[in-house]
Amino acid sequence: MQRGTFQLMKTVNKKIILNKIRTSEPISRAQIAKETGLTPPTVSSIVKELVDEGLVKESKLGESSGGRKPTMLHINSDAFYVIGVDAGPEMVECVLTDLTGEIYQRTSSSLKGQLSNERFLSLLKENIYAILQLSKIELEKIIGIGIAMHGVVDVESGRSLIAPNLNLRDIPIKDELSKEFDLTIKVENDARAMALGESWFGGHGDVDSMVAVNIGHGVGAGVVINGKLYHGSHDMAGELGHMTIDLHGDVCMCGNRGCLQTFVNGDAIVKRMKEQYNDVEEITAKEIYERALQGEAACVQILGETGNIIGIGLTNLIHLINPSKIVLGGGVMKSEKFLMPTILETIQDRALTSKSKETAVMVTKLGDDATLLGAVSLLLVELFDPVS
Amino acid sequence: MQRGTFQLMKTVNKKIILNKIRTSEPISRAQIAKETGLTPPTVSSIVKELVDEGLVKESKLGESSGGRKPTMLHINSDAFYVIGVDAGPEMVECVLTDLTGEIYQRTSSSLKGQLSNERFLSLLKENIYAILQLSKIELEKIIGIGIAMHGVVDVESGRSLIAPNLNLRDIPIKDELSKEFDLTIKVENDARAMALGESWFGGHGDVDSMVAVNIGHGVGAGVVINGKLYHGSHDMAGELGHMTIDLHGDVCMCGNRGCLQTFVNGDAIVKRMKEQYNDVEEITAKEIYERALQGEAACVQILGETGNIIGIGLTNLIHLINPSKIVLGGGVMKSEKFLMPTILETIQDRALTSKSKETAVMVTKLGDDATLLGAVSLLLVELFDPVS
DNA sequence: TAACTTAATTAATGATTTGAAAGTTATTTA
DNA sequence: TAAATAACTTTCAAATCATTAATTAAGTTA
Numbered sequence: 001m002q003r004g005t006f007q008l009m010k011t012v013n014k015k016i017i018l019n020k021i022r023t024s025e026p027i028s029r030a031q032i033a034k035e036t037g038l039t040p041p042t043v044s045s046i047v048k049e050l051v052d053e054g055l056v057k058e059s060k061l062g063e064s065s066g067g068r069k070p071t072m073l074h075i076n077s078d079a080f081y082v083i084g085v086d087a088g089p090e091m092v093e094c095v096l097t098d099l100t101g102e103i104y105q106r107t108s109s110s111l112k113g114q115l116s117n118e119r120f121l122s123l124l125k126e127n128i129y130a131i132l133q134l135s136k137i138e139l140e141k142i143i144g145i146g147i148a149m150h151g152v153v154d155v156e157s158g159r160s161l162i163a164p165n166l167n168l169r170d171i172p173i174k175d176e177l178s179k180e181f182d183l184t185i186k187v188e189n190d191a192r193a194m195a196l197g198e199s200w201f202g203g204h205g206d207v208d209s210m211v212a213v214n215i216g217h218g219v220g221a222g223v224v225i226n227g228k229l230y231h232g233s234h235d236m237a238g239e240l241g242h243m244t245i246d247l248h249g250d251v252c253m254c255g256n257r258g259c260l261q262t263f264v265n266g267d268a269i270v271k272r273m274k275e276q277y278n279d280v281e282e283i284t285a286k287e288i289y290e291r292a293l294q295g296e297a298a299c300v301q302i303l304g305e306t307g308n309i310i311g312i313g314l315t316n317l318i319h320l321i322n323p324s325k326i327v328l329g330g331g332v333m334k335s336e337k338f339l340m341p342t343i344l345e346t347i348q349d350r351a352l353t354s355k356s357k358e359t360a361v362m363v364t365k366l367g368d369d370a371t372l373l374g375a376v377s378l379l380l381v382e383l384f385d386p387v388s
Numbered sequence: 389m390q391r392g393t394f395q396l397m398k399t400v401n402k403k404i405i406l407n408k409i410r411t412s413e414p415i416s417r418a419q420i421a422k423e424t425g426l427t428p429p430t431v432s433s434i435v436k437e438l439v440d441e442g443l444v445k446e447s448k449l450g451e452s453s454g455g456r457k458p459t460m461l462h463i464n465s466d467a468f469y470v471i472g473v474d475a476g477p478e479m480v481e482c483v484l485t486d487l488t489g490e491i492y493q494r495t496s497s498s499l500k501g502q503l504s505n506e507r508f509l510s511l512l513k514e515n516i517y518a519i520l521q522l523s524k525i526e527l528e529k530i531i532g533i534g535i536a537m538h539g540v541v542d543v544e545s546g547r548s549l550i551a552p553n554l555n556l557r558d559i560p561i562k563d564e565l566s567k568e569f570d571l572t573i574k575v576e577n578d579a580r581a582m583a584l585g586e587s588w589f590g591g592h593g594d595v596d597s598m599v600a601v602n603i604g605h606g607v608g609a610g611v612v613i614n615g616k617l618y619h620g621s622h623d624m625a626g627e628l629g630h631m632t633i634d635l636h637g638d639v640c641m642c643g644n645r646g647c648l649q650t651f652v653n654g655d656a657i658v659k660r661m662k663e664q665y666n667d668v669e670e671i672t673a674k675e676i677y678e679r680a681l682q683g684e685a686a687c688v689q690i691l692g693e694t695g696n697i698i699g700i701g702l703t704n705l706i707h708l709i710n711p712s713k714i715v716l717g718g719g720v721m722k723s724e725k726f727l728m729p730t731i732l733e734t735i736q737d738r739a740l741t742s743k744s745k746e747t748a749v750m751v752t753k754l755g756d757d758a759t760l761l762g763a764v765s766l767l768l769v770e771l772f773d774p775v776s
Numbered sequence: 777t778a779a780c781t782t783a784a785t786t787a788a789t790g791a792t793t794t795g796a797a798a799g800t801t802a803t804t805t806a
Numbered sequence: 807t808a809a810a811t812a813a814c815t816t817t818c819a820a821a822t823c824a825t826t827a828a829t830t831a832a833g834t835t836a
Contacts, residue, residue: 004793005794009793028784040784043784048785067782068781068784070782
């Protein structure tokens, strides 16, 4: 229970100013005062603190509007650095970025072959050590390490409970890394990290609620409300992939029937292709996309159908979570060109009210590094802690 | 953007103390200080204000634990009153309650027959006037009027956009009542109001997130997060009834196929009964329940199947919103005895992780007045404004 | 060039509110 | 009855922002 103290007062104002600078840089002190309602002396004194701490810096003067030129303020992007890790099914990738998400160093290791928890953890550590050595940045300037881990993650304890594609369970990531590095460690599910990264780096402005959906081998999603990840009470919110949309559908790897991902992940697309055109030889989802690009009607049609079903899943999402924006990413969305028309059409068709039909649905603009940037954003959100 | 001011500090602490008293009454000043971390002088001075405002009152002394006896504090339940209105498909009900939800007056009017917006609004006004006259309570002691309206509601403007069962559209409830009464007016969808009422009066303690689901003519739900209604960005969050769970299901009144409510509302139960046992004469859902009570196997089986499908819907809810508690109510849930076993079984079966299988699922303990109390809670939440 | 504007800092004063320490009151216990 | 204990209150110090005003800076405009 956060009491009302002087400290609260101060930190609230400090965060308001810091976030104003972050979202509106370059901006002058006078402008901050005008927009936040704080008085110029208050703004001046807090900005001074921020400058002393190194988080904010002054730059060139701005344009005069009839008087003295304002001194413009910026986030001092290289004041601190963050380490982000994407621990996917096939490899570990690790980056070091500044506060704007600019990547300075990058390492990676393959996860192919048989792995133990210990081996996995030491691969993580080795990559982080390598990044630290390469960058030669003092530990004090690093805010922490964010880890986007595929599978089921317990956020509070920082454990990976189930990592299906590595065939591992119960990996105490946070505990082990804390022993090794004196830094804040955040562990999060990869789709959720990606969602946060999307809301942080995706240029979506001030959106009250957003869901980012990753469609690839599986279907995962993250829910961001007021700039913060919404976990639900068991870190399961947004588990879109195993939403039942067809009582009599195929059996999913989870044991249930008719999960969304049995219709729309890569394998499902291939399967549907083979079923409908039973003269089809071996083919991959990527090849279906490529053939669609070349105008092959069957492939175009299969992708269009896939878009329809994604649209049905998203409509369920709109009716339950009702975000103002949905961002789509992942391997399957590379076929955006053939998927989006039917996705949007289906939502128009099925959403109940005119306002909900207007939900913004779009493809991510962050490319392959979306998850890595998500891992990074886990720590940036802490630092900037948006006030709503 | 809420700045950090002395006022903020004060109101935060005041709300902490007020809510501590509300949830833990009777409680002494010393105990409040201990549990909130505020210092005794701070507690004393704020309690004094609350007593002066009439919201809190002192009662008998408590038991000594080796020193001066503590003075116990209570919410002064008759300091203020609230008017709650349930505008359902068939009638308008109106109550006046005190701060604990105790009902003091009650009126109602039938909505049968052809109605215009004007007639509907004057019925509302007449009921409210009647309540005011009966109770003889001064307007100053009434916090406001909460209205639980079936159908689609725009909360911000306080308009009923679509009232399907009355065949009305676009009723400016808040505007019209504001002209008539100098009171705060809150308009909310009935299922959502019910959800808030459930979390407020249902004795669930401090639950971080809760969904209340109403299964009757339709299926509606409300999402309560940290004691506050979560609306989503278009007042649609929790629109469970039109979640697609079967791509090839029957056509719903909304035009889509396979909506949850085409499987589990009253009509659906009757329809399934007729389909499976095609020698069945006219029957109502209520009769199916009664026959099940008398041991008729067919009816027991139909209700069991219904429970299964409700369970599938709730599992989708668990995976998307992931609340820590789900409370079920509405006419169909009167068959609780035959529904709950399969509901719980299905969730056990289908929920993905062991923690999510543990989601508490239960039937509401508030009876027929759940929606009315929900309407009342719309204003109580404002007054007590839970701090999280 | 003089007069006016706008930006930013500094300083003084005041208001609000919590916090810490000490004091008062009521009760139990030895 | 005195000492101890707990509940509550009073007093004063500290934190912090708002307000006001003065100062400096660096323009623009007449």
